[in-house]
Amino acid sequence: MTNINIFLSDSMKTFVEEQVTKGGYGSISEYLIELINQDQQRKAQEYTEELLIEGLESGEAIEVTDEWWEQKRTHLMNKLRQGQ
Numbered sequence: 001m002t003n004i005n006i007f008l009s010d011s012m013k014t015f016v017e018e019q020v021t022k023g024g025y026g027s028i029s030e031y032l033i034e035l036i037n038q039d040q041q042r043k044a045q046e047y048t049e050e051l052l053i054e055g056l057e058s059g060e061a062i063e064v065t066d067e068w069w070e071q072k073r074t075h076l077m078n079k080l081r082q083g084q
Contacts, residue, residue: 016032
């Protein structure tokens with residue numbers, strides 16, 4: 001782990017301390033780590049949603065069945081074998 005120093009206004013420091021107390025965090029560090037984790041999860045969710053939308057807009061819809069998956073697996077396995 002590493003240390004990071006940040007400078008907060010008095011009102012922000014008071015707010016953070018209140019959140020630590022109200023949220024049951026053991027320290028300001030725990031609170032900030034939770035905020036960072038939430039932000040990482042939010043960004044990952046946004047990225048996933050962007051990929052899903054991109055996929056939906058990528059062309060005509062097809063029905064994905066068990067047979068389609070089997071054909072896709074077979075095709076990919078053949079490509080892998082050819083690459084070896």
